[in-house]
Amino acid sequence: MEKKSRTSKHEARHEELASIALDLFAERGFFDTSIKTIAKKAGINPALIYYYYKDKADLFRAAIVQAVSVAHRQYLGLPLKSDDPLGRIHAWLEINVVLAQRMRSLVKIMLDYSSAAVRNREIDTAIREFYELERMILVESIRRGVSDGIFRPTDADQLASLISIHLDGVTVASSIREVFDMDLAIANLKALVSRYLGLDGSVWDETRVTLTLSGNFSPSLERIPQGEADGTGLRHDRHPAIAEHTGILVGRDPQVVG
Secondary structure, three states, X not given: OHHHHHHHHHHHHHHHHHHHHHHHHHHHOOOOOOHHHHHHHHOOOHHHHHHHOOOHHHHHHHHHHHHHHHHHHHHHOOOOOOOOHHHHHHHHHHHHHHOHHXXXXXXXXXXXXXXXXXXXXXXXXXXXXXXXXXXXXXXXXXXXXXXXXXXXXXXXXXXXXXXXHHHHHXXXXXXXXXXXXXXXHHHHHHHHHHHHOOOOOOEEOHHHEEEOOOOOEEEOOOEEOOOOOOOOOOOOOOOOEEOOOOOOEEOOOHHHOO
């Protein structure tokens, strides 16, 4: 029992230091954040950090892993139904709202690291695993929905990549824009995904959706209306624009937002 208690305290200190480091790395950047600063914030001797982590890069990696782990645990803790693939997709999107500050910090430190001249294999792996976890959650849900006949047939990997890129955009926008409604942005992304999956009776021209590995897409995400345009969907004769307050792709008609 005593050994288990010591292990729990050790793990708790690990998570505490990683969480503190995440906030400081996001606030100051990797190079301007010292072990001494992290230790001061944690209220411990700087030497003690080296008992838990071999160096600052190791702590940076741990900060990423811990943030991802928290998001995943939160997702797994939701009352999700295996026969509700749309609900599972929506749940992951909502996690990004519930953990908004943590996700903003995570994206900020990954952006900071991306400009580093020297790469660290363990940090690269931690970042790759975050996006792989997100891809797995989304792809499995999309494939399940298609298999069960709930969603229209679609390329699950392509749609998962598009959702992931939009989430990054929403997170970055929430960090840099003075006025930003993240709840609305995620609600609009949910609506766009539902429309794309054919849950409102729409027919999408998938040949016009091109997503490259770099995250560029062209020329648009457009919906082919069934009959005369009624103002409820994307007009086939319009190009999409970045919505001013959502960070997602929508048509220029204001009716498509929401």
